[in-house]
Amino acid sequence: MAKTKQCTLNQTASEAMASWRQQVSQGAVEPFEAAQQIVRRLGAHFSEEGDCHLGFWAPELSHLSESPAQVYLEIFTPLEEVEFRAGQQNVSARLERVPVLLDGEFCWAVVGGMIAGQRERCGSFYWLKYQDEHGLWQTLRDPLAYSLPFGASSPAEAYDMAQLHSQRTDLSYFAQLTGKAGKDGIITQTGPVNILQLHPGTSTAQGTLEGLTEHYQKLAQKITQKEPLTPAESAYLGYDAVQLMPVEPTIEFEAGLAFWQCDSTEPGQCQIKLKAPDMTNWGYDVMTLGSPSVAATVLGSKRPDELVDLIATLHTFPGQPIRVIFDIVYGHTDNQAPQYLSQVYFSGDNMYGKNLNYRHPLVRAILLEMQRRKSNYGVDGVRVDGAQDFKIWDPITEQLYHDDDYLKCMSDLPVEVGSNIFRPWMIFEDGRPWPRDDWELSSTYREVTRQQPDIVQWGPLTFAHNTPYLFTFWLSKWWRVREIAEVGSHWITGCANHDTLRRGTQVDPKEPINTYLGATLPKIFRRAYNNPASHLLDYAMLPGIPMEFINANVEAPWSFMRNIDDRYGVKVMAEEAWFTHWAIRSQDYQQPDHFKRIKQRGFTELSELRDFLHKLMAFVDITAYDLKAITQLIQALPTSADKKLDSTAALKSLARDWMDDVHDYCNVCHWLDDLDAEQSQYFSRLRDFRRARPSLRNNLNLEQGDYFDYLHPSEGAVIYVGLRQLRDSNEQLLFIANMAGAPREVTPQNLPIPNLAQSGWQVALNTPGLTHVDFSGPLYISDSEGVLFSRTLVG
8 A cells, every 4th residue: 555644734725715614604695595605615525636625514613713622633544455345354544633723613624645535545534523511522423425434423534526427437428418408507307207216235136236237237238239138137127217215324233333443542553443334224214424425335345436337337228328316315314313413403303213404504505415415426316205304393383384495405406427517307205294194185295296397206106005905905096096197297106116015014914905916915915016907007008107116026025124223123023023924935934045043043934933023013012112021021932942032132133133134035136036027028018118108108188088997886896997199109098907806807899988999909018818808809807917909090
């Protein structure tokens, strides 16, 4: 490793930063206007000369203005190579203290000698140390850090973002972007035809962005060489865009398992014990700190370049570029966040943890700056998780209000890649008034689109609670399906996503299950969310933008995953008792690679595990989640001694093993060999059909000849029928599908559709297994079967 220089403060340059900040604050009309400019310089940025410009907003430091010696940068520069792929290592480093320039609630430092991190080089690590009013030394982390290879609670790595972007291979893609130009001349990207949702931790065997990149590169090579694709490979293709579930740093182990341990607090040479972060998480348990960085757990190399590599691979995909959508979480933050961020960031509790303080000008600006920096990786679209949770408290009226102005600010943020500036396409998950008791009835799913006509929202069959394996689902939800037909052009459609699958496995099977879907609960569940008829409905009849989830597509299980929860981990495990019925078959459980940790604890049979989890669920309920009482009840069970569950610590350890086993079990790599080739080809044809007909996104025109209804009386089956006119392809489409229930005979030409043409119809698509399809003859349509006819319009 090359010899490193000592770090030194450039006093003059630091004073210039403080002077600039003061001028901005004094010249701004509103505090938020000033904050928006100031936050651009917070964090760590390298100049062309190689100095590192660092800025912190720290209200905690305002009392130190007269005592600058009580605050300094602590900088760690490795003196030997850091092996980022190692599980654990010891590294020699130089620990230095560098003074900072105090500027009210801000501090600035222009530092020479810091190493800029790059793909093949470890940079210097930094955080701020200060002495509080009680004389205790505290640590202030950089909330706008670009690189956190050892987790959000460890020091940030100073990273060369300019160098990262200079090496990307998709710059020509951005130069050719088109879209609707705003008043400022900046274009906003148009939405995709369809979307594939991916969880980076379970979408490939590697469980990393690097693994996803390699997978798409192999697919690109096969397409270029015109090699046939397997059903497993086809499941990733045919989409205009992929939506990555959150890749922000997630919460860490509550029991205090540190990934960064330094043997000294004094300047000089030190030894740092490094451990690769090994949290498992579904992505939505964030603590906001370090949101511009990429979670270390989804980076095989622990370098942020992996995210750019994936984006560039998708943007340069042969045939047609695949766009990239980020899923961001700023509507709430976890209860861990106050350990690392100033209290001014928060404004009370909510059902997920903490509300963020959007009313504070600097907090508001920092959160938007986090989004901007993350989007600058080169994103095409942004999905905002839980947009209904962006609320502000009005002390005058003593009421909470939705902060729709903030949502508009999110939409207005431009992305900068090289010399290209554009705005990404926006998706808002907004089910207000959720979680109010009447939310299912009262949610319009159009509150944001009414104010921002160019964005889209998650639709009513996509938001949270949907169970298409129940007999009454497609009939009881008819009013919502009809709404999609009439006003769904700006909705994301489809029943399968990270929320619906997770909640679906928590339903008691005593509910009226649609047994026509399959002979076992796992078969019923998988077919319900990867259903030929519902996909035909989404892709060939309804407006909007269909979204699919890779785990549903390949019929892999999915669940809530979070192995760090010391306080509620046992409760979460208990709540997954029904998962063992919906998602695990006996033959799956017996596979050597599945549930290895749980089996080592004595649960060698699935039936035994199910029995234990149901008892645990009951104990959680009757004790109001008193872990000591639960432990005593478990010890009274006949088999408790075999499992060594004799303490709360043992229960917590079991909960972590459960989460780690479930995370491994849900990886799609275990399920790819079981895909049906005929069904895979059918789904590929569906996606191609939609992409060739962009006008299918538009609402049905029910007053001008379009038609959509279900057959009355139902006679034991829910048969949806529809008719659409497509002017762009000069054709008419006739849709018939058995959404749920017993087989039923239907004659297309006799359908009760006004002015239905009696000739010219050809089969465009039909689900696998549906045979002898003819417009004039009777069709015998079973559950999950359907057909789409087409005819050329005359005149």
